[in-house]
Amino acid sequence: xxxxxxxxxxxxxxxTFDTMLGCTIKRDKLCMADQVSDKYExxxxxxxxxxxxxxxxxxxxxxxxxxxxxxxxxxxxSEFDGLNEDVIDAVGEIANMVAGSAxxxxxxLNLSISLPNVVLGHPPDIRFPSQxxxxxxxxxxxxxxxxxxxxxxxxxxxx
Amino acid sequence: xxxxxxxxxxxxxxxTFDTMLGCTIKRDKLCMADQVSDKYExxxxxxxxxxxxxxxxxxxxxxxxxxxxxxxxxxxxSEFDGLNEDVIDAVGEIANMVAGSAxxxxxxLNLSISLPNVVLGHPPDIRFPSQxxxxxxxxxxxxxxxxxxxxxxxxxxxx
Numbered sequence: 293x294x295x296x297x298x299x300x301x302x303x304x305x306x307x308t309f310d311t312m313l314g315c316t317i318k319r320d321k322l323c324m325a326d327q328v329s330d331k332y333e334x335x336x337x338x339x340x341x342x343x344x345x346x347x348x349x350x351x352x353x354x355x356x357x358x359x360x361x362x363x364x365x366x367x368x369x370s371e372f373d374g375l376n377e378d379v380i381d382a383v384g385e386i387a388n389m390v391a392g393s394a395x396x397x398x399x400x401l402n403l404s405i406s407l408p409n410v411v412l413g414h415p416p417d418i419r420f421p422s423q424x425x426x427x428x429x430x431x432x433x434x435x436x437x438x439x440x441x442x443x444x445x446x447x448x449x450x451x
Numbered sequence: 452x453x454x455x456x457x458x459x460x461x462x463x464x465x466x467t468f469d470t471m472l473g474c475t476i477k478r479d480k481l482c483m484a485d486q487v488s489d490k491y492e493x494x495x496x497x498x499x500x501x502x503x504x505x506x507x508x509x510x511x512x513x514x515x516x517x518x519x520x521x522x523x524x525x526x527x528x529s530e531f532d533g534l535n536e537d538v539i540d541a542v543g544e545i546a547n548m549v550a551g552s553a554x555x556x557x558x559x560l561n562l563s564i565s566l567p568n569v570v571l572g573h574p575p576d577i578r579f580p581s582q583x584x585x586x587x588x589x590x591x592x593x594x595x596x597x598x599x600x601x602x603x604x605x606x607x608x609x610x
Contacts, residue, residue: 349568406498
C-alpha cells in the first residue's frame with residue numbers, strides 16, 4: 293500500500309491521545325505490520341471503504357487500555373475490573389476516533405467507516421490479506437506499549 | 452439491531468459455502484452474539500458502512516477453515532501446514548464473499564465493504580460496541596463448527 297496513507301492515522305492517533313485522553317505519545321519508525329510483535333492484549337479494528345478499501349487496527353497493551361478508559365470515563369484505573377465491558381467500549385471508541393479524524397483528512401478517498409470490533413486474546417493475532425502489505429508504527433506511550441496497523445488497497449472503478 | 456439485517460448475511464453464507472466451496476451447510480436458530488461460545492480458532496472480520504454502519508464476523512473452527520481453503524484452492528486439506536497464510540487468505544476471502552453478496556441484497560443501505568481482517572487466537576474473543584446488540588447464528592457444517600455474527604447501527608444523516 294502507499295506509505296502516505298498511514299500518516300493521517302498516525303496524526304489522528306497522536307491527537308486522540310493528546311486531546312481526548314490527556315496523554316502525550318510519540319511515534320516510532322514505520323515498519324511492515326508483520327514486524328510488529330503481537331504483544332498487545334486488546335485491539336480496536338475498524339474497516340474503511342470508499343475510493344479505497346482498508347482497515348485500521350489500534351493495538352493496546354492491557355495497561356494502555358485501562359488507563360485510556362479511565363481517562364475517557366474520568367475514573368481511576370483501579371476502578372476497572374480488568375478488561376471489562378467499559379474498557380472494551382473505550383478501546384472501540386479510541387479506534388473510532390482515530391479512524392474518524394483520518395477519514396476527514398483523506399477527503400479524496402471519500403471514506404466511510406464501519407463499526408469497531410474489539411478483539412481480545414492471549415494476545416490475538418490480527419492479519420490483513422496477504423497482498424495488502426499493511427504498514428505499522430509503534431508509539432512511546434507513558435502508559436505502556438501500543439501500535440497502529442493500517443492496510444489499504446485501491447478500489448477499481450467497476451466495483 | 453434490526454433482526455432482519457442478518458438474513459441477507461445468512462443467505463450469502465449458505466450460497467458461498469454451496470457454490471464456492473461445494474459444501475452444503477444448514478443454519479441453526481438466531482441468538483444474541485454473546486450466547487455463541489468462542490470456540491472458533493479463526494474469524495474473518497469485515498466492516499460495512501453506508502446508510503448503516505456495521506460489521507460481520509465469520510467464525511470458523513480450524514477444520515472448516517482448512518477444508519474451505521482446500522476447496523477454494525483445489526488442494527487436499529493435508530497439503531496445508533495448519534492455519535498458514537493460504538488458509539488465512541481463504542478465510543478473508545470467504546468473509547469478503549459473504550459480505551459482498553449481502554451488501555448487494557441490502558441495496559437500500561448503499562453499503563460498501565472494507566478489507567477483511569483475519570483474527571487468530573486460542574480462540575480470540577471478538578466484540579461489538581455494547582450498544583449494538585449483535586445477532587449470531589451457528590451453522591451445521593459437515594466440516595465442523597462455524598458461526599456468523601452481524602452487528603449494525605443506523606447512521607445519522609449528519610455523519
